[in-house]
Amino acid sequence: MVLSDVRAGARNEAGIAAVCGILKQSLGERFQTGASLRGQHAHTTTYIPSQLPDGVAFVESSEDVKAIVRTCAEHKVPVIPFGTGSSLEGQVNAPSGGISIDFSRMNRVLEVNAEDLDCRVEPGVTRDQLNTHLRDTGLFFPIDPGANASIGGMASTRASGTNAVRYGTMKDAVLSVTAVTANGEEIRTARRARKSSAGYDLTRLFVGAEGTLGVLTSVTLRLHGIPQKISGGVCAFPTIKAACDAVIMTIQMGIPVARIELLDDLQIRACNAYSGLAYQESPTLFLEFHGTEETVRLQAEQFGEIAAECGGGNFQWTANAEERSKLWKARHDAYWASRALAPGLNALSTDVCVPISRLADCVTETQEDIRKHGHLATIVGHAGDGNFHVLILFDDKDAKEVAGVEEFVGRLNARALSMDGTCTGEHGVGQGKMAFLELELDGAVDIMREIKRAVDPDDIFNPGKIFRLR
């Protein structure tokens, strides 16, 4: 089992040189070829090695994107869209070289339609920026993958995060996109109606396509009303199984929980050490409820009963914002607390997702695997979706350790697939999960290849990602 497939593709040197010349001419200072900047644009947040693009184009409009795609299409040169570079599976690498399109200057909120609970933004808008922009409208954009990612990147990796259990993923949040396709024209995948049966669902096809079918130029998003009241709470459980049973009952009873996060015992221990906290060091659920004063109370009370039934400890909750923040501190600190377990080491964050009935099995077996192989790794799960992350700490200079991590990730994915789960709940495939995608969906990947070849016959859009074309 190979963790990631980062084989360099063939480079079209003549085409790349021609395109760089043309873009330097047409974009001036907005086209850069310095090694340092190119390095930033192949930045990966894992140990997947960087593969630099040949130039970075800072776009400011759809017209810029069209012109670049036309030039690259004519010369058969790769185009790699770049948002903030927070993707985790090598999505922004350039294994065949080519042009990175940087969207940081294409970051306007184009319209907010408060009555319709939607907005349209350029791909470079980040989720924090959008929520700041929306603050006075009473609306918010709920998807929260952790990083302050760009909306274009979140759409392209089908991102989700802590509150997907209530608000869904980018698949649910995106109403429509505009994208520049291989002929250099811009298409719009849907109108602004909340639902439609008008032909193939191209919106959902571009969401999660990781830039391999075209370059997004705007995204229309569904918004939600800011809840009148938010309450939060925390509850320790004797075992992962008991915690997961509480999650299953919560979902089955239809309690519209906004977040329900699972931290394993090592993660809690790490948080206690990192922030001087005193959580009980056992598997723990962190919850958040959105509603009115009355409904958040009802929800918290209902969950308290479930927790007690499942053998959980005292469920502490509050509707006071400051106290809620205190109760949630361990969850907020999780990443850095884990890193602090071994400050000198590198970290790999990987995710799988299984049916929630199998979450306890999958997490427990993964903990055993970690122990058995002597790894240092914490687990944090978006338990309501059956999705969890393993953050594994290791020395990326030690080839043997790297090989051990690769083997671990292979076993983790095989385990999730054996439980009818998926190799990635929210990070996407990129270069990191290609081998697992084939195992997961088999013949369906051939249909993906047929679509890719039809829509992008010269393979200019983010080549070498999701699958090999063969």
Added chain:
Amino acid sequence: MVLSDVRAGARNEAGIAAVCGILKQSLGERFQTGASLRGQHAHTTTYIPSQLPDGVAFVESSEDVKAIVRTCAEHKVPVIPFGTGSSLEGQVNAPSGGISIDFSRMNRVLEVNAEDLDCRVEPGVTRDQLNTHLRDTGLFFPIDPGANASIGGMASTRASGTNAVRYGTMKDAVLSVTAVTANGEEIRTARRARKSSAGYDLTRLFVGAEGTLGVLTSVTLRLHGIPQKISGGVCAFPTIKAACDAVIMTIQMGIPVARIELLDDLQIRACNAYSGLAYQESPTLFLEFHGTEETVRLQAEQFGEIAAECGGGNFQWTANAEERSKLWKARHDAYWASRALAPGLNALSTDVCVPISRLADCVTETQEDIRKHGHLATIVGHAGDGNFHVLILFDDKDAKEVAGVEEFVGRLNARALSMDGTCTGEHGVGQGKMAFLELELDGAVDIMREIKRAVDPDDIFNPGKIFRLR
């Protein structure tokens, strides 16, 4: 503007004869060619003329489907999947002849995973059958398009209906499908995890593809817990605008209304006449709330306040099932009450969907159009989604009336598109909305064509639907 595109395609007579011979041999009595049965399988619920398949195959397994697709692929003969024939835009017609695959015998519930709130069914299972099967599990399948349609058909047209405002559409309900593609192999589009970022979203591509990319052989569905309590209510408004304002406020406040249906004044008058009722003859909203005793009361009270603020009349609601049924009687009777306005005439049901901020404008302008042109037509809307139906009554033997109806439908669609809406919120494109799809999505339809050609190069899957291949 032409209402529907029912031009006959080229018939591959030699291929059709060969396939009929082979299927007669292999399927015996399960392959039928009688005119009456073939006629039933081209049944359309509108006045779109029937175009009969050459034979009907009653399948009982994926293996049957694979064998038929392989035979048809080899001889380049069309394959048209058939559920219950309740589609509204000519989806089951056979403009180039071919084989209708009847799924009525492929109607097993294959698995129910109560802890995961999902199930897997064969395409011929109807929604009533599924809900009967689920009764003892405490779960239900919420999507309700009115007709007792098959799950395969509902997936293929991206159906929704009255409670999509709360539970979403088939796009949201389908977790995964298996489908037989052009090479005669069966693919599976996703695993059973609640979310995934594993490659292109083929699930959503098959949902709404109207059988043009392959033949579904099973559908995995998300289920929901049966609400502890259901309350229902009704409220009259002075104008469509006032009713729609109440809808917008309800959605904006995040009240998780399960159904919010709008009936126009003529529809209410028709219901009063049909069932001897005494509703106030003005635009009226019918609501349903799902939750606990406490939350349905809270929701109803909140809506009552909104209705009063928008100038609505007294909001009557109840959590008693029998009384709720009485309050909702007009909504339940709507279709037959409209038909009874003119028992001798035919009826066309057509749907559009607009951003909810434009729903009042779109409905009001449509009413004016109806009056101005002397049509007899009622309006019922799934108001929370901005989706509404016009049921227009006319004499289908009178060419002038038919032409008038076509022109009306053309204006209705142009109006919805001018408001950034869609030509179909839930009926699909079929043969009826092809011209409007081109107006709605323009260049994006070319991407659909590229996908169709790549996945189904010989155009055997339900040809002549959604778009012309050119």
